Amino acid sequence: MKVPYRDFDKLVSYFRKVPGIGERGALRIALFLTTTDPKRGRSIAKALLNVIDNVQRCSECNNLSFSERCWICEDPQRDRSVVMVVETVFDLLVMEDAGYKGLYHVVAEVLPSSKRIGDRVKTKALDSLIKRLNGGIKEVILAFPYTVRGEALTRFFRENLPSGVLVTRLARGIPVGGEMEFLDPVTLGLALQRRERV
Numbered sequence: 001m002k003v004p005y006r007d008f009d010k011l012v013s014y015f016r017k018v019p020g021i022g023e024r025g026a027l028r029i030a031l032f033l034t035t036t037d038p039k040r041g042r043s044i045a046k047a048l049l050n051v052i053d054n055v056q057r058c059s060e061c062n063n064l065s066f067s068e069r070c071w072i073c074e075d076p077q078r079d080r081s082v083v084m085v086v087e088t089v090f091d092l093l094v095m096e097d098a099g100y101k102g103l104y105h106v107v108a109e110v111l112p113s114s115k116r117i118g119d120r121v122k123t124k125a126l127d128s129l130i131k132r133l134n135g136g137i138k139e140v141i142l143a144f145p146y147t148v149r150g151e152a153l154t155r156f157f158r159e160n161l162p163s164g165v166l167v168t169r170l171a172r173g174i175p176v177g178g179e180m181e182f183l184d185p186v187t188l189g190l191a192l193q194r195r196e197r198v
């Protein structure tokens, strides 16, 4: 299925690059936002630009934020003795849903769809985490999935974090090969409770 107009076709191809949207979905969205409900299309375009222009990374934990520190780092109710290392902001939001109340450290500036994390990103993430450990953090929870990439990340942090801080990881309630973003909050909550020392 193809519309033989270059501008329209370009729009469809942009939607196709969005994670989770296939060929038909991209076409459906493009038709809806431009012809069925152009008013909504304009609102979405405006909102998208507004967020893109104003969103930034939290200077402390790398979470998305609209000010220097994110809503979690600013929250006085959070347990500041424990920091959970997650790969993406999406994973952070999943853990929030599971009821976690400590701090976070988001390690990758890559999108959830990205399969690889280079050494440069890993080292940068490790350095910024180690800097935070001086601030009274007693436990680091590694919340990576049981995938090849997740295992590699777990090993990297376990081997490079200074001794003296308790390092744990989520328990194996998490299916092998399962990505964090597809897990339900109850499973994740249990995996968090039963986390094990690594």
Ligand SMILES: [Zn+2]
Pocket (backbone or CB within 6 Å): 058, 059, 060, 061, 062, 063, 069, 070, 071, 072, 073, 074
């Ligand atoms: Zn933060």
